[in-house]
Amino acid sequence: MKTKHLIIFVVVMGFLAGCNKDNLPAGLEWTVPENPSTFPLMNDKVALVYEVMVKNSSIDTYTVESTNVKDGSTVYLDLTGSGLSDNISVWHSSLKTIGAGETGFIYLWIEVSPDLSLPETMSQIIQFSRTSDGKLYEKTLKVTIDKKTPVVLSYPLNARRYAVVGAPSNTSYHRRTVNYLDEKFWTSDRYAMDFIGLDNGNRYRQGRQDLNLDYYGYQDIVYSATAGTVVSVIDTIAENVPPKVPEIDASALYRSGGNQLVVKVSEGVYVFYGHLTRASSTLKAGDKVEVGQPVGRLGNSGNSDAPQLHLQVMDGPDPLRSHGIPWVFNKFTLHGNITGYDHTDGLINVNYLNIQRQISGKNIVGDAVVGFD
Numbered sequence: 001m002k003t004k005h006l007i008i009f010v011v012v013m014g015f016l017a018g019c020n021k022d023n024l025p026a027g028l029e030w031t032v033p034e035n036p037s038t039f040p041l042m043n044d045k046v047a048l049v050y051e052v053m054v055k056n057s058s059i060d061t062y063t064v065e066s067t068n069v070k071d072g073s074t075v076y077l078d079l080t081g082s083g084l085s086d087n088i089s090v091w092h093s094s095l096k097t098i099g100a101g102e103t104g105f106i107y108l109w110i111e112v113s114p115d116l117s118l119p120e121t122m123s124q125i126i127q128f129s130r131t132s133d134g135k136l137y138e139k140t141l142k143v144t145i146d147k148k149t150p151v152v153l154s155y156p157l158n159a160r161r162y163a164v165v166g167a168p169s170n171t172s173y174h175r176r177t178v179n180y181l182d183e184k185f186w187t188s189d190r191y192a193m194d195f196i197g198l199d200n201g202n203r204y205r206q207g208r209q210d211l212n213l214d215y216y217g218y219q220d221i222v223y224s225a226t227a228g229t230v231v232s233v234i235d236t237i238a239e240n241v242p243p244k245v246p247e248i249d250a251s252a253l254y255r256s257g258g259n260q261l262v263v264k265v266s267e268g269v270y271v272f273y274g275h276l277t278r279a280s281s282t283l284k285a286g287d288k289v290e291v292g293q294p295v296g297r298l299g300n301s302g303n304s305d306a307p308q309l310h311l312q313v314m315d316g317p318d319p320l321r322s323h324g325i326p327w328v329f330n331k332f333t334l335h336g337n338i339t340g341y342d343h344t345d346g347l348i349n350v351n352y353l354n355i356q357r358q359i360s361g362k363n364i365v366g367d368a369v370v371g372f373d
Contacts, residue, residue: 027058190324258302
């Protein structure tokens with residue numbers, strides 16, 4: 001089950017030799033908007049997740065050819081060929097070329113052993129070609145690793161098992177969502193996920209596809225995953241008729257999150273609960289909340305095609321104008337990995353083989369069925 005998002009960019013890469021390293025073309029701006037922090041995963045790896053942004057203000061067209069991320073002789077990522085092409089696009093395009101006036105993002109997802117001692121900085125070598133002269137060029141960036149401890153969340157739902165879709169991965173629709181607002185790029189969805197209620201047979205609905213009440217998770221109680229202070233509440237947006245996603249007026253983009261609630265945990269740490277049922281929260285800005293306190297009910301409002309809870313942790317109070325930061329659950333039970341969807345019957349296909357286990361202090365990777373018992 002997938003929500004519709006605003007703007008999507010991509011670019012990921014490998015390593016070539018014989019490039020121009022010194023006389024780089026003018027008009028290209030390379031930046032790392034947010035430094036990566038270690039992100040513990042349920043597959044017993046640690047991920048470094050970040051983006052490289054490239055703005056092309058020249059009249060030339062460039063093609064990203066490869067990338068290499070390393071520290072001395074230790075190579076953390078080396079992408080080229082099909083591994084590169086599968087993960088590249090630019091503004092409104094599936095091509096890996098960045099035209100005049102375009103902006104692209106290079107999405108990096110590096111998994112390492114938790115026992116590996118990570119350096120303070122890594123070198124990212126980006127190789128690209130210019131269409132006008134056919135030459136190869138090489139840009140080296142220093143990427144600083146923040147040694148921050150991820151935010152810990154408790155369970156937000158406990159009425160049943162849930163399908164978690166759009167969970168963190170380098171191909172998740174949340175991961176690949178970038179919002180351009182106020183002449184800035186924002187990646188608030190970087191670690192977001194959506195929760196969809198299931199019955200014991202892994203169906204997310206019974207009966208009619210166009211009736212919210214026929215979806216198993218609809219109006220399940222949503223609990224605060226942290227202690228904190230409510231900074232904003234929206235609870236007046238009407239429910240959608242599934243599976244349609246309403247058009248969101250560009251002058252009211254805040255409605256994309258539907259009925260929603262933002263809780264400030266600490267400075268630079270905010271938790272967002274989206275797509276709630278209208279008038280399901282009694283909270284208001286300034287209220288204190290505790291872990292496990294009801295904050296609303298799972299609904300189908302805003303930029304949503306069916307009843308679901310959207311959960312994300314971000315560095316600012318605005319769900320659109322912020323950046324996603326790493327977080328983990330204190331514990332959850334992994335029941336299986338999702339392998340497919342049959343939307344005609346409302347059925348989710350799940351692989352259970354040697355999977356079910358309780359996991360603590362890590363986060364979900366990819367689409368999965370989980371419980372919070």
